Amino acid sequence: MSTEKSIWRKAYEWHEERLPIISFIDHVVGTKYPAPKNLNYWWNFGSLAFVMLAILIVTGIFLAMNYTPHADMAFDSAERIMRDVNYGWVLRYMHSNGASFFFIVVYIHIFRGMYYGSYKAPREVLWWMGLIIMFLMMATAFMGYVLPWGQMSFWGATVITNLFSAIPFVGDNVVAFLWGGFSVDNPTLNRFYSLHYLLPFVIVGVVVLHIWALHIPGSNNPLGIEAAPADKVPFHPYYTSKDTFGIGVLLLVYFAVVFWAPNSMGHPDNYTPANPLVTPPHIVPEWYFLPFYAILRAIPDKLLGVAFFAGSILILFVLPWLDTSRVRSATFRPVFKLFFWVFAAVVVLLGYCGSQPAEGLPLVLSRIGTALYFLHFIVFLPVLGWLETPKPLPTSISEPVMKPAK
């Protein structure tokens, strides 16, 4: 009896012969994907990002069933979701705060990659796919913020679409094309809704490419050295369980905000219906755009401001070549480690400046921050690779822990 295959085993084999999807998943995030055994908790954030994306797509699908994408009705339909639709408030707060947590998780994921040099050869395309995901996230989040059609929705949309008017010669035509009219209006809301529904699925597609590119060299690790087969463990159950713990912690924090501080990352002006004739005295984007917004406002020229704004993201695409050091992990690069934390502090400082009116001290600080941001990539990283003497690398992941203590 025990040698006989169970009915489940037979069903599995029958299905595998026809569509080997279960074994495929096992190779992607299961027992057949060997991952370095020394991954720390910073390596949780890829899985956590996937969880947030799933939460956003699911809540978004159900919100769409009660939302009306029309300039006259959008604001009221969002309020109806909050007041009348069963559990509408929890769906909306999960969705709006979910976007914030998606950015928190992804920004940590990106800083993890920068600290441990995960963008370096042979993972440049993996890094690019991640940056494309970040760009799509920004576009999706921006268009989603327009949908409730409050004052911040309207004026945020106006300011950001007007960035394109800085393009020489065709700028005004490009902006009219984006708006479908002469100002942000119903056609704009309609197309933003269409694209806000589409882009998350495009993100899912690029996530597939991101994971595919990850599986060619395999995961980087905190030591940044190649992991020998003996230094790897199967992703399942080792990292599925470690990630599950991380998901539990993430959900605790996320739902604490959803239930007890759901508007803490929003702006009260967005509870005022959009008014095309009154600009709020102080327009601020959502927090995850603030560092880039500070860079935009730090430059006193419109075209140059937009160029630096776009450049602050585009420069990340060439990061693998700007960083001339062949040592990946900051663990073995004491000077780089210092510059990394200065850079992280600069990004936080820029975020603060972006939230303040563009005058006085915040304006001065945002100009210093903008200079440091670009200097980090254009000067510090290339030069550090030549000047810095890295600490000796261990020959294997096991070596440092197997060596007897001195």
Add this chain to the structure above:
Amino acid sequence: MANTVNAHAADAGGETRRDFLLHSTVAVGAVGTAMMAWPLLDSMNPAADTLSLSTTEFRIDGIESGQGITVVWRGKPVFVRHRTAAEIEAAQSVDMSDLPDPQDDASRVTKPEFLILVGICTHLGCIPLGMKQTEPRGDFGGWFCPCHGSHYDTSGRIRRGPAPENLAVPPYEFVSDTTVRVG
């Protein structure tokens, strides 16, 4: 398959009829796809009904000197300010070399008392403050944009701040002494 192709291989260049068919099919397909993309993209441009909402008429006889009104044209605010003699004097006496976007005041008005402008900051599209008595008018007595701090003078010209151009003058005409048509 490769053998079949080789059997048909042409003389000098190595080009075959099959290559020609392949390349021309791909070319026609690419052109066809591009032609299909145009209607998709052009559908996003302003539609005929949006374009048709292109003129607005309003009366100016109720606007006292020193005051102004905001009317809506193509979904945008249009500022109409009845300027005082002092404001006109200030606008006309500016040295052109002080202006980031030099324009004579006379070229920006039909009647000097009535300044008519598109009320949208040329930086990033916010609506400058200054139409109400209680609002700040900036350091040059015209308008002040709260978003990124652009100052406009009493002719709506940019004087300081990130905006690259003067407030736009819309196409308009005096239908009568008291009525203006914009658009």
